[in-house]
Every structure is written in structure tokens, then in C-alpha cells.
Amino acid sequence: MMIQTPRGVEDILPHQISKYQWIEKKASSLFHLYGYEEIRIPTFENAELFLRSVGKETDVGKQMYIFKDKKGRNLSLRPEATASVARAYIQHRLYEKPGDWRVYYIGPMFRYERPQAGRLREFRQIGVEVLGEAAPQLDVEVIEMVCQFFKRLGLANFNVQLNSIGCKKCRPDYEKRLKEYFKRNISSLCPVCQKRYEYNVLRILDCKKESCQKVVEKAPFLKDHLCEDCKIHFEKVKMGLEDMGIKFNLDPYLVRGLDYYTRTTFEITIPSLGAQNAICGGGRYDGLVKELGGPYTPGIGFSIGVERLLIALEKDEMNFFPKNSPGVYVITLDKKSQKMGYYLVNLLRSKGIKTWMSFSGDNLSSQLRLANRKGVCWAIIIGEEEVNKEILILKDMESGKQREIEWRRLEEFSQNLNFQLKRSRDCD
RNA sequence: GUGAGCGUAGCUCAACUGGUUAGAGCUCUGGACUGUGGAUCCAGUGGUUGGGGGUUCAAGUCCCCUCGCUCACCCCA
Numbered sequence: 293m294m295i296q297t298p299r300g301v302e303d304i305l306p307h308q309i310s311k312y313q314w315i316e317k318k319a320s321s322l323f324h325l326y327g328y329e330e331i332r333i334p335t336f337e338n339a340e341l342f343l344r345s346v347g348k349e350t351d352v353g354k355q356m357y358i359f360k361d362k363k364g365r366n367l368s369l370r371p372e373a374t375a376s377v378a379r380a381y382i383q384h385r386l387y388e389k390p391g392d393w394r395v396y397y398i399g400p401m402f403r404y405e406r407p408q409a410g411r412l413r414e415f416r417q418i419g420v421e422v423l424g425e426a427a428p429q430l431d432v433e434v435i436e437m438v439c440q441f442f443k444r445l446g447l448a449n450f451n452v453q454l455n456s457i458g459c460k461k462c463r464p465d466y467e468k469r470l471k472e473y474f475k476r477n478i479s480s481l482c483p484v485c486q487k488r489y490e491y492n493v494l495r496i497l498d499c500k501k502e503s504c505q506k507v508v509e510k511a512p513f514l515k516d517h518l519c520e521d522c523k524i525h526f527e528k529v530k531m532g533l534e535d536m537g538i539k540f541n542l543d544p545y546l547v548r549g550l551d552y553y554t555r556t557t558f559e560i561t562i563p564s565l566g567a568q569n570a571i572c573g574g575g576r577y578d579g580l581v582k583e584l585g586g587p588y589t590p591g592i593g594f595s596i597g598v599e600r601l602l603i604a605l606e607k608d609e610m611n612f613f614p615k616n617s618p619g620v621y622v623i624t625l626d627k628k629s630q631k632m633g634y635y636l637v638n639l640l641r642s643k644g645i646k647t648w649m650s651f652s653g654d655n656l657s658s659q660l661r662l663a664n665r666k667g668v669c670w671a672i673i674i675g676e677e678e679v680n681k682e683i684l685i686l687k688d689m690e691s692g693k694q695r696e697i698e699w700r701r702l703e704e705f706s707q708n709l710n711f712q713l714k715r716s717r718d719c720d
Numbered sequence: 721g722u723g724a725g726c727g728u729a730g731c732u733c734a735a736c737u738g739g740u741u742a743g744a745g746c747u748c749u750g751g752a753c754u755g756u757g758g759a760u761c762c763a764g765u766g767g768u769u770g771g772g773g774g775u776u777c778a779a780g781u782c783c784c785c786u787c788g789c790u791c792a793c794c795c796c797a
């Protein structure tokens with residue numbers, strides 16, 4: 293049996309790469325406008341880092357790819373990037389720099405889950421993190437930036453889901469209250485939720501089982517039990533978004549499956565995507581840096597699922613992905629003409645023109661067929677006859693028309709060709 | 721981790737209730753056309769029917785196991 297990719301991981305072949313690059317370029321150029329710089333963090337870290345940040349008992353914690361290296365160190369492929377960014381921030385004492393610290397990252401994440409539409413074991417995320425700023429205006433700016441990003445990609449139908457899950461001060465109180473409430477009804481909860489009661493009561497809130505829903509309906513709302521500071525923060529975020537003209541849905545049951553979130557949490561969903569419809573998730577994590585051994589530092593961030601974003605863009609039948617740039621195929625027919633061919637290829641490339649040349653020595657027909665398949669705008673033919681006459685033949689692959697170019701006017705010709713290629717991007 | 725559906729050529733799919741040597745279209749290669757690609761026609765290459773085991777005179781077809789894909793649950797990106 294031939295060796296294939298492991299379950300849930302994929303090759304990204306050249307015809308797909310240009311789409312990824314296009315999205316990545318759009319992201320980085322937009323994020324730069326907002327003052328973000330790129331960071332590259334390791335693909336694996338000490339497992340402890342993730343276990344402490346996302347939480348051992350959370351789903352993400354359980355989905356980690358943990359392994360031991362040759363010295364028996366416990367390592368893990370990163371299931372997400374926020375913890376690493378916070379770690380880097382602390383490790384390099386970046387809190388000693390003035391102002392907030394804004395970074396973005398692009399790269400693969402790994403989670404051991406059952407693959408599904410829009411869910412892979414290795415998937416790519418584009419994300420940003422801001423450390424050192426607690427103001428609700430920042431929450432608004434961050435959400436506004438993602439929306440701006442999706443708009444710039446031409447994505448129209450997305451929804452912003454918003455919630456506040458309180459802070460270290462008010463959440464414990466609320467969880468206590470919630471526990472008291474569920475305790476009275478624990479027998480009507482599903483088995484999964486009965487376990488959740490022990491380690492994560494909040495999760496019961498978005499259980500979709502009908503029996504649980506019934507109980508949840510009458511459960512106390514978190515928004516009614518936020519402390520004064522959290523309440524004010526949340527109000528300012530909502531008002532800020534409204535001022536920016538950003539529509540959002542309040543989802544009181546939006547509970548993110550990572551332990552470190554505080555206050556604002558949000559998700560951006562696309563209705564057409566099916567079950568895995570979230571293309572972006574994020575929120576505030578004011579306690580994380582301290583939790584990881586740094587000074588108290590507020591933080592906020594989000595991450596975008598690139599594969600899901602691509603599915604959404606393709607579903608919208610958006611054919612705005614960039615085409616391959618057109619080029620030239622140089623055909624030579626014997627030893628002498630091949631020598632001239634090499635010279636010509638180098639000249640054209642030095643002018644910035646994408647150029648192929650076949651080394652196969654095939655006949656003219658098959659070389660032209662190859663040129664056709666490469667989708668080039670022009671073929672240049674040099675054979676015995678052309679060498680003797682010191683010319684080359686330039687063939688327009690679309691019209692089939694061809695003309696002779698004198699060898700001594702090559703310089704002028706290649707300049708001209710470059711100009712024409714730049715103008716006719718869609719000749720194929 | 722749970723459930724359901726599906727695995728036949730590189731791709732898309734055939735093969736009646738088990739019955740000769742598993743077919744077709746597209747792609748690919750070659751030819752018609754030895755210095756002119758795309759169109760047409762002709763020919764050819766290509767398969768351990770995902771893998772393993774079982775039932776049977778006989779298995780692509782039925783049964784079991786396994787791997788993978790797909791979708792959903794779960795959860796998220």
C-alpha cells in the first residue's frame with residue numbers, strides 16, 4: 293500500500309497555493325495599517341504551556357498532539373497560538389517596552405479531532421494578539437479590523453456573535469449561582485452535561501440537547517451577574533461597535549472552550565458553511581500573561597481559520613483569485629538553436645518575463661502542445677532556418693499569428709514584450 | 721470519543737437478484753499531420769475493485785475486521 297498523508301492532513305498543491313498567498317498578503321497588509329507586526333512562534337512547545345493556558349480539561353486541551361522527545365521532555369504541537377505569543381512576550385520581557393504590543397501570525401495548528409467538512413487535524417490560522425491594553429475601544433478596533441479584512445476579501449455574508457463572560461472577579465460568583473441552579477435540576481441534564489457540571493458549568497449553557505435546553509432556559513443569565521467593571525466594559529464595546537456601524541448578535545451562550553478568556557468573546561460565522569461555520573473566534577484574556585508567570589497584562593486577540601475562509605470564498609463563487617502571470621515558451625529544434633535559446637531565456641528572465649524552455653529535443657508539434665498547456669501568451673521558435681537568417685519567430689498563442697524578429701533588435705524586442713505582457717494579463 | 725453513508729483506472733462514473741477475461745467518458749501517450757499547439761478521427765497505456773479474512777463451485781457484489789473518505793454529534797478555526 294502506498295504511503296499517503298496521515299488522517300486529517302492535506303497537501304496544498306501549487307494551484308491552491310496562490311489562493312493562500314493572496315489571503316495572507318491581504319491580511320498582512322491590512323494588519324500593518326493597524327500597527328501590527330508579524331511574529332513567528334515555534335510549531336511545538338513544552339506541553340505544559342498549553343495545558344496551563346487553554347486548560348487541561350477543555351476540549352482543546354484534550355485534542356493536543358503530545359509527545360516525548362529523546363530526552364523525555366513533554367512537548368506538544370501547538371493547538372493554537374495565543375499561549376505561545378504570551379510566552380514570547382514574557383520570555384523577552386516585552387512588557388518593558390512602552391505602549392501595547394501588537395502582533396499577527398500565520399501558520400499551521402494541530403488538533404487531534406475527527407476530520408469533517410471544514411475541520412482538519414492540521415489547519416492554518418491567521419491571528420492577531422494585542423498585549424498591554426485593557427480599553428474596550430481596543431475590543432471594538434480588533435473586531436472592526438477582522439470585519440474589514442473579510443470585506444476586503446469580498447466576503448459579504450458573515451455574522452458577528454458577541455458575548456461577555458465576565459472576569460476573575462464576577463465569573464466565580466456566577467458559576468456558583470449557576471451550579472446551585474443546576475444542582476436542583478441535575479437529573480434532567482444529559483450525561484455529558486452532568487460531567488460538565490463538575491469541571492465546566494458554563495459549557496452546559498450551549499448544550500443543544502432538548503432536555504438540557506429546557507433547564508438552561510430558566511438558568512440565570514451571565515449578563516445579569518457581571519460585576520460593575522465588566523458591565524461597563526461590555527456596554528462600551530457594544531456602543532463602540534454600533535458607532536462603527538458593525539452589526540452583531542448577542543449570544544449569551546457563546547462560551548469559548550478555552551480557560552483563559554475573560555470579558556469580551558466573539559465569533560464570526562458564515563451561514564453557508566454547514567456545521568463548522570465559525571471562520572473566526574477570539575476574545576479578551578486579561579489574566580493569561582499573569583497566569584503564565586508574567587506581570588498582570590491585559591490581552592485580546594482572534595484567529596481566523598484559513599481553510600474555512602477559503603471554502604467560504606469558493607462557495608461564494610468569487611473568481612477574483614489571481615491568475616498565473618502569463619509567460620513565454622522558448623522552442624528550439626537543434627543544438628545550435630538551443631544555444632541561442634539559452635541566451636534568449638536568460639535575457640527575457642533578466643527583464644522580468646516568466647520564461648520556460650524545453651530541454652527535451654522534442655519536435656515542434658509537441659513543444660507547441662506543451663507551450664499551449666503551460667498557458668503562455670507567446671511561443672518563440674528557433675530552428676535551423678532561424679539561426680541561419682539570424683531571426684526568431686514570435687508566435688501569439690491565442691491568435692496563432694506569428695512574425696519574425698531580427699536577432700540584432702532583441703534588446704528592443706524584449707523590452708517591448710515585457711510591456712505587452714504586463715498589459716495583457718488575461719490573454720490566456 | 722459516538723453515529724450514519726461511501727471506497728471500482730489519474731478524474732467522473734458503469735457492471736441486472738453473486739455468474740465468462742471488470743467497462744465507458746475525460747485525461748495521458750502515439751499516429752493521421754516528419755517545422756506549427758487548441759478542433760476532429762484512430763489506436764494504445766493505465767486496475768491487487770482501499771487492505772485483510774470468511775461464506776460459496778463462483779465475490780466488485782454477501783458477512784466480519786481494518787484503513788480511509790464524507791457528513792453529522794461533540795467542539796471549534
